Amino acid sequence: MSVLVDADTRVLVQGITGHQGTVHTRQMQLFGTKVVAGATPGKGGATVEGVPVFDSVERAVRATSANASVIFVPAPFAKDALVEAVDAGIPLAVVVTEHIPFHDMLSMYHYARLRGARIIGPNCPGIAAPGKAKVGIIPNVVFHPGRVGVVSRSGTLTYEIVSGIKEHGLGQSTCIGLGGDPVVGTNFVDALSLFEEDPDTDVVVMVGEIGGTAEEEGADYIRAHFTKPVVAYVAGRSAPPGKRMGHAGAIIARGRGTAASKLAALEGAGAKVASFPYEIPGLVAERLQELTNR
Amino acid sequence: MVKLAEWRGKEVFRKYAVPLPRGAVARSPAEARSLVDSAAVPTPCVVKAQVLAGGRGKGGAVRFADTAAQAEEATRAILGMEFKGEKVKEVLLEEKLPIARELYVSLTLDRSLRLPILMVSAQGGVEIESVAEGGLVKIPVHPFIGLAGYERRQAVSALGLSGAAAKSLDRLLSSLWRLFDEEDAELVEINPLAVVGDSLVALDAKVIIEDDASFRHPEYAEVRDDRTPLEEIAREKDIAFVQLDGNIGVIANGAGLTMATLDVLQQSGGRPGVFLDLGGTDDPKKVTEAFLLMAMAKPKAVFLNIFGGVTRCDTVANGLVAAMSQVPEGERFPLVARIRGNNEAEGTQILERAGVASLKGLKESVEKVVALANAGAPLAGPA
Numbered sequence: 001m002s003v004l005v006d007a008d009t010r011v012l013v014q015g016i017t018g019h020q021g022t023v024h025t026r027q028m029q030l031f032g033t034k035v036v037a038g039a040t041p042g043k044g045g046a047t048v049e050g051v052p053v054f055d056s057v058e059r060a061v062r063a064t065s066a067n068a069s070v071i072f073v074p075a076p077f078a079k080d081a082l083v084e085a086v087d088a089g090i091p092l093a094v095v096v097t098e099h100i101p102f103h104d105m106l107s108m109y110h111y112a113r114l115r116g117a118r119i120i121g122p123n124c125p126g127i128a129a130p131g132k133a134k135v136g137i138i139p140n141v142v143f144h145p146g147r148v149g150v151v152s153r154s155g156t157l158t159y160e161i162v163s164g165i166k167e168h169g170l171g172q173s174t175c176i177g178l179g180g181d182p183v184v185g186t187n188f189v190d191a192l193s194l195f196e197e198d199p200d201t202d203v204v205v206m207v208g209e210i211g212g213t214a215e216e217e218g219a220d221y222i223r224a225h226f227t228k229p230v231v232a233y234v235a236g237r238s239a240p241p242g243k244r245m246g247h248a249g250a251i252i253a254r255g256r257g258t259a260a261s262k263l264a265a266l267e268g269a270g271a272k273v274a275s276f277p278y279e280i281p282g283l284v285a286e287r288l289q290e291l292t293n294r
Numbered sequence: 295m296v297k298l299a300e301w302r303g304k305e306v307f308r309k310y311a312v313p314l315p316r317g318a319v320a321r322s323p324a325e326a327r328s329l330v331d332s333a334a335v336p337t338p339c340v341v342k343a344q345v346l347a348g349g350r351g352k353g354g355a356v357r358f359a360d361t362a363a364q365a366e367e368a369t370r371a372i373l374g375m376e377f378k379g380e381k382v383k384e385v386l387l388e389e390k391l392p393i394a395r396e397l398y399v400s401l402t403l404d405r406s407l408r409l410p411i412l413m414v415s416a417q418g419g420v421e422i423e424s425v426a427e428g429g430l431v432k433i434p435v436h437p438f439i440g441l442a443g444y445e446r447r448q449a450v451s452a453l454g455l456s457g458a459a460a461k462s463l464d465r466l467l468s469s470l471w472r473l474f475d476e477e478d479a480e481l482v483e484i485n486p487l488a489v490v491g492d493s494l495v496a497l498d499a500k501v502i503i504e505d506d507a508s509f510r511h512p513e514y515a516e517v518r519d520d521r522t523p524l525e526e527i528a529r530e531k532d533i534a535f536v537q538l539d540g541n542i543g544v545i546a547n548g549a550g551l552t553m554a555t556l557d558v559l560q561q562s563g564g565r566p567g568v569f570l571d572l573g574g575t576d577d578p579k580k581v582t583e584a585f586l587l588m589a590m591a592k593p594k595a596v597f598l599n600i601f602g603g604v605t606r607c608d609t610v611a612n613g614l615v616a617a618m619s620q621v622p623e624g625e626r627f628p629l630v631a632r633i634r635g636n637n638e639a640e641g642t643q644i645l646e647r648a649g650v651a652s653l654k655g656l657k658e659s660v661e662k663v664v665a666l667a668n669a670g671a672p673l674a675g676p677a
């Protein structure tokens with residue numbers, strides 16, 4: 001088992017004929033993912049990395065039974081691409097595209113929800129279950145199969161941390177990159193509830209950053225419902241208020257969303273909080289040891 | 295984010311028929327005088343500094359005038375000011391109205407609910423953060439429906455309005471919702487919204503437009519917020535570049551890794567002075583430009599911390615090597631490099647051939663760069 005993706009995941013790549021689409025199709029294949037179709041309007045009949053390209057998502061789904069989509073199309077067209085995927089019956093869409101206006105994302109999120117589909121992202125690295133499937137762009141080199149779940153709002157910081165877990169001799173069950181935008185399809189609470197149900201995940205690493213209150217809500221969920229050990233890290237302790245730190249969501253505005261508030265909430269909920277990213281693997285190993293001793 | 299000055303916000307309000315006081319912008323004392331002389335601005339009037347920071351009233355950036363001469367004088371005093379670090383270049387002159395009550399209205403995003411939210415309060419005219427939770431009514435709005443009639447009536451009743459004022463608020467809320475939606479706003483705020491007789495007038499306007507929607511709003515392109523000149527150059531090159539007050543430069547990729555790098559530096563006794571987020575790029579030229587930009591910021595030492603995903607390590611290494619020969623003699627800085635991830639081996643080799651060692655651990659890298667920076671300038675000294 002794993003979370004949201006597994007060996008039966010059949011991936012459609014929207015925007016497969018673009019540079020990023022092509023590069024990451026190859027990388028997903030090397031990971032062992034079944035990439036079954038691509039979709040780019042007007043490019044139907046082409047082949048990219050051995051994958052057939054269709055003019056529409058509906059045709060791609062009919063021909064290949066794709067059941068997950070990864071979206072690389074540019075921001076002005078991302079909403080359209082997502083709606084097309086949802087209308088074609090795709091239950092899981094990973095939106096890698098960055099700079100999607102949040103007004104568009106609001107519509108995308110609520111439309112997907114009404115239709116029973118889940119969005120991961122936007123502006124996210126996607127999801128990967130080592131040995132099974134990867135839907136997104138996380139570098140293959142960081143992974144090793146194991147029992148640690150990872151959920152993060154960051155991209156490259158996730159790579160750094162997941163890689164550290166591997167170098168420590170541990171492995172991951174599933175890694176979910178939620179994305180750094182103000183509105184995301186899947187948040188910490190959503191991801192934690194999935195990990196709670198996953199028998200192959202023993203410990204969860206939660207990587208947050210300043211801005212918004214998603215970490216605090218995650219902490220509330222941990223306190224009330226989550227039974228597995230959590231190791232947490234929050235980026236942005238040194239960020240000055242009012243400065244946007246790269247991610248559209250990473251800003252301390254009106255005193256809300258500070259690292260201090262998030263760290264206090266997570267600690268209060270029983271999570272082990274790492275002061276430095278390189279402390280995370282050690283803390284994870286300790287939690288796993290405690291489970292073994294129990 | 296594109297923060298609009300009050301007068302620009304009011305231009306947008308006008309487009310959506312939000313009721314405003316009569317007024318005009320002046321950029322010189324003489325212009326202010328002639329605006330009153332010609333009756334474009336009725337007296338008595340208020341003269342307000344056009345700056346983005348709040349708290350203008352308390353800060354002396356709002357003055358009153360009964361005559362054209364007084365308006366000229368007030369404008370002269372305000373135009374000379376520096377308000378919270380911002381030089382005042384424009385004032386807005388508006389008629390002074392007999393205000394019965396001051397209300398608060400705003401539309402923004404509730405990230406937790408993943409819905410827009412309308413907030414209203416009967417306690418307008420003060421900083422909304424100082425209003426107790428119970429004094430603020432929050433009404434979530436579904437994006438597929440818009441601000442529904444019953445939700446507008448909820449707001450009317452929360453503000454205790456009736457008759458013509460109630461109708462006026464109902465219309466105003468419909469306008470504000472259309473503005474928020476169509477202009478891709480992050481925030482639309484009226485504080486205070488004045489009750490004048492039995493009608494409503496927006497005395498202030500705070501409008502923030504979302505940057506990411508600029509592809510469908512080219513009209514806001516000329517309006518920029520308060521960036522430093524180097525931040526402006528970086529923006530043109532699509533590099534996230536932020537100046538802080540320390541002496542160590544950080545070049546990283548991705549917002550999360552960049553922030554974590556700054557944190558670890560600070561926790562280890564270093565002072566980050568500028569950070570530059572390469573984002574996802576596979577163009578070595580962009581990396582070269584980033585390095586040259588970093589040199590312009592004159593850091594004491596620079597830490598390059600890359601985890602290669604979309605941005606490959608060899609791309610960064612090639613860009614760095616190209617930049618090293620282009621940085622002018624006087625602007626060179628000691629560099630600590632750490633490049634991991636996709637094409638790590640290739641990147642490390644390219645750097646080594648150019649005489650730069652790539653360290654593996656984050657901890658050792660940070661300790662090294664902090665030592666380099668502090669050797670150049672003691673912690674307490676100027677950057």
